[in-house]
Amino acid sequence: MTGLIQVVGGAVVDRLANPAALLVARRSAPEHLAGLWEFPGGKVEPGEEPETALVRELAEELGIGVHLGSELPAETPGGWPLNERASMRVWFAEVARGEPMPLEDHDELRWVDLGDREAVLGxxxxPADYPIVHALLDSVAQGSDPVVSDALLAEAPGRTRA
Structure with missing residues (x-):
């Protein structure tokens, strides 16, 4: 999967142990994605580690610091295919600092009940996020805790390793 744009997303949950709610973000831009829901995140910068990129993106987009949990296993070794040019890796994350607000590229944030599969999928x-949403719901339903693995704490604007 070399040469692909690497994107990272945060499955921000109410708690890493036995998560019950997921924070989702509604896009406000670009126009063709406006009104659609997604996992907040963004592109990995050259020379940046994916986990560091996710911590940075969540601070920029939502104004929060997070503890990262485990990565959601993807369909392919390089992540979840988004299109022919990009793939996304997704980590569970728990808010450690701040109150989530839609600061960049989003106009609404919403906590959804992970126990209500129909509401989440509704x-x-x-479109490229649907397989990820299904995998996340399956993982939570099977009781797979997204335990903290080398937890990262992000602080807006800086970040430190916990």
Whole structure:
């Protein structure tokens, strides 16, 4: 999967141990994605580690610091295919600092009940995110705790390793 744009997303949950709610973000831009829901996150910068990129993106987009949990296993070794040019890796995350607010690229944030599969899947997601949403719901339903693995704490604007 070399040469692909690497994107990272945060499955921000109410708690890493036995998560019950997921924070989702509604896109406000670009126009073709406006109104669709997604996992907040963004592109990995050259020379940046994916986990560091996710911590940075969540601070920029939502104004929060997070503890990262485990990565959601993807369909392919390089992540979840988004299109022919990009793939996404997703980590569970728990808010450690701040109150989530839609600061960049989003106009609404919403906590959804992970126990209500129909409600979660009923949101108009970005199409490429649907397989990720299904995998996340399956993982939570099977009782797989997204335990903290080398937890990272992000602080807006800086970040430190916990």
């Amino acid at each position: 949101l108009p997601w970005i």
